[in-house]
Structure formats: C-alpha cells, structure tokens
Amino acid sequence: MIASRLSTVRDRLSAACKAAGRDPASVRLLAVSKTFGDDAVAQAIAAGQLAFGENYIAEGVEKIVALRQYPLLEWHCIGPVQSNKTRLVAEHFDWVQSVDRLKIAQRLSEQRPAHLAPLQVCLQVNVDGGPNKSGVAPDELMALAEAVIALPHLRLRGLMTIPEPAIDFEAACAVHSRARALFDGLNQSKIRQNPRFIPMDTLSIGMSADIEAAIAAGSTLVRVGTAIFGQR
Ligand SMILES: *Cc1c(COP(=O)(O)O)cnc(C)c1O
Secondary structure (H helix, E strand, O other), X not given: OHHHHHHHHHHHHHHHHHHOOOOHHHOEEEEEOOOOOHHXXXXXXXXXXXXXEEOOHHHHHHHHHHOOOOOXXXXXXXXXXXXXXXXXXXXXXXXXXXXXXXXXXXXXXXXXXXXXXXXXXXXXXXXXXXXOOOOEOHXXXXXXXXXXXXXXXXXXXXXXXXXOOOOOHHHHHHHHHHHHHHHHHHHOOHHHHXXXXXXXXXXXXXXXXXXXXXXXXXXXXXXXXXXXXOOO
C-alpha cells in the first residue's frame, strides 16, 4: 500500500518536473511520517525512501532511535521547536527546516554534538502573512540569515514555508512564487559577500495537495505525508 502510494507520488513529481521543464533530479521527496509508526516508515524504506520528516520532536526521536539499524536515513525536523526541545533536535536530527528565530538557532548550534556533521537548516518564512503563524517575517529574513550563517554548528541550506491551503492551482503558484522570489533574492543579496555564506540550495515548498504548483514555482524539496502514508 505504502509502496504503491510512494510510486504514485514519484510519478506526480516526474510529471510536474516535465510540465515545468525541470530535471526530475532537481526535486527531492521528503516523506512526512508524523503520527505513523515505525512499521509504516519501514515499509517506505523498503520501497527506497530514505528522507523522513517529523513534526513532533519526542515522537520523531523515538522513531529515529527505533530505526537506527538503517544507516542511510536522513531525518528532518519540520515542526515548531521550543527552547526546551532544542537539545533533542540537535542530538538526533540531520536537518531542521523550522528555524524562525535566532535564539532557537543559537541553542541548536551550541547543543549540536561535535562528532556530528553541522545541523542542516532551513529558515521557515511566514510567506502569506498570517499574524499568528510561525515563520520569520519576510522583512526580517535577511537579518536572521546573516546571524544563522555565523553559527559554527549549523549550515544554512534554504527556506521553508507552510502557506494556507490555496483555492486553486493559480493561487498556489502565486504564493509559492513569493517564496521562490525570497529565496532567489537572498541568494543574490549582499549576504554573498559574507565569507561564511554558501549559496542556498533548498527551497522546501509543496505538500500533498500542491506538489505540482510548488514544482512549477521552483521547489527543490516537497514534504509529502498524506499522499504516501494515508489520512492522519
Ligand atoms: C504534515 C506536514 C506536511 C505534510 O502534509 P500532507 O498534506 O500530509 O502532505 C508537510 N509539511 C509540514 C510542515 C507538515 O506539518
């Protein structure tokens, strides 16, 4: 079941890349396994999926530990990170896509164990302006990015957004294009002169419902839960 849904999702990715005139290898698939158990993740692994996203940190860490026998897995934290959870994230995850304030980034860098690779980071941007949403405001993005690249145990890889569900393809393209413009703008900004800056390569936009629009707008990583694992 999971294997066949995964292959349907992979087909959607290839078709969307083809429609957008993009190389299918330029978009990665992150399987969002939140609320599903180790056995569901193991089925996805058996079908060739190695990158997984988790929203709830304690739940994610349990799965990471339980699935240690698979050496090539890559775990992304994609949910809100409170100060009291930074150590768990720093010690167990490979990526965190939901960094939206400096204090959290500083704690993650301080708590990243020295024997591990730097924690790979995306900044979460509040691209559609909801006042109560997490995500850095677009006009504060540059300052946060500059502060994050100064942190020794983090590596800034890109941006992530979670926009409100769009009513149609056009609306989804419009909001994702704003994320793309922020991504390109930051990569081409004065931040390039900072010796620690490495061009960002990850634009994490698109979920089950809007994979096609996100890929049309330039997504390099889609985060897909329901379409792989079923309804939560
Ligand atoms: C749950 C979640 C997803 C996956 O959503 P689906 O609609 O199930 O594909 C992607 N990104 C984030 C941040 C999520 O919380």
